[in-house]
Amino acid sequence: MKVTVSRKAYFNAAHRLYIKQWSEEKNLNIFGKCSNPNFHGHNYEIIVHVKGKVDELTGIVIDLKYLKQIIKHEIEDLLDHKNLNLEIKYFKEVVPTAENICIFIWNTLRKKIDNNKHLSVTLFETPRNFVKYSGN
Ligand code: NI
Numbered sequence: 001m002k003v004t005v006s007r008k009a010y011f012n013a014a015h016r017l018y019i020k021q022w023s024e025e026k027n028l029n030i031f032g033k034c035s036n037p038n039f040h041g042h043n044y045e046i047i048v049h050v051k052g053k054v055d056e057l058t059g060i061v062i063d064l065k066y067l068k069q070i071i072k073h074e075i076e077d078l079l080d081h082k083n084l085n086l087e088i089k090y091f092k093e094v095v096p097t098a099e100n101i102c103i104f105i106w107n108t109l110r111k112k113i114d115n116n117k118h119l120s121v122t123l124f125e126t127p128r129n130f131v132k133y134s135g136n
Contacts, residue, residue: 004051005061009071011046011080014039015096034097039083045124046075046105052117062117070112075105098125102133110135 016039017031027035034040048071052061082088084096094100102123113119120134 001054002051003054003061004049005064005067006047006049007064007067007071009046009048009076011044011076012041013044013079013082013084014041015084015091016040017095017097019095039085042125044079044101046071047122047124048105048109049120049122050113050117051120052114062113070109074108074112098123098129098131099133102131106133106135 015034016036017034018027018037019030022030024035024037048067050062050067054061079088079101084091084101088096090104091100094104102121105123106119106121109121110119118134120132122130122132124130
């Protein structure tokens with residue numbers, strides 16, 4: 001039997017959405033307020049979902065202490081209170097939209113979770129706007 005285990009985490013970060021080659025006006029048209037040249041912050045919330053077989057002996061899918069630890073070390077410690085555009089190497093080349101941040105988090109955590117478990121990540125940029133990535 002397979003069960004999905006989920007854990008929530010939070011980080012605050014600043015970003016600016018823009019394409020260098022575009023004019024200010026075009027950036028503003030496409031990205032709206034998120035293109036403000038002086039950056040702005042979001043209180044991001046993530047939910048990490050791990051789906052896998054319930055171990056017959058222990059009754060667990062994944063050790064939640066381990067899940068908590070990797071989210072803290074790999075994601076929160078890296079992204080919390082950062083300017084994503086300026087301080088996170090990955091986002092020097094990639095626009096830090098909710099979609100791309102979610103993919104980044106998924107790729108980072110995927111390396112730390114057994115391949116026999118299915119991983120998805122939900123990222124809330126605001127309480128009403130959120131994205132989900134499951135790896136394809
Ligand atoms: Ni924004």
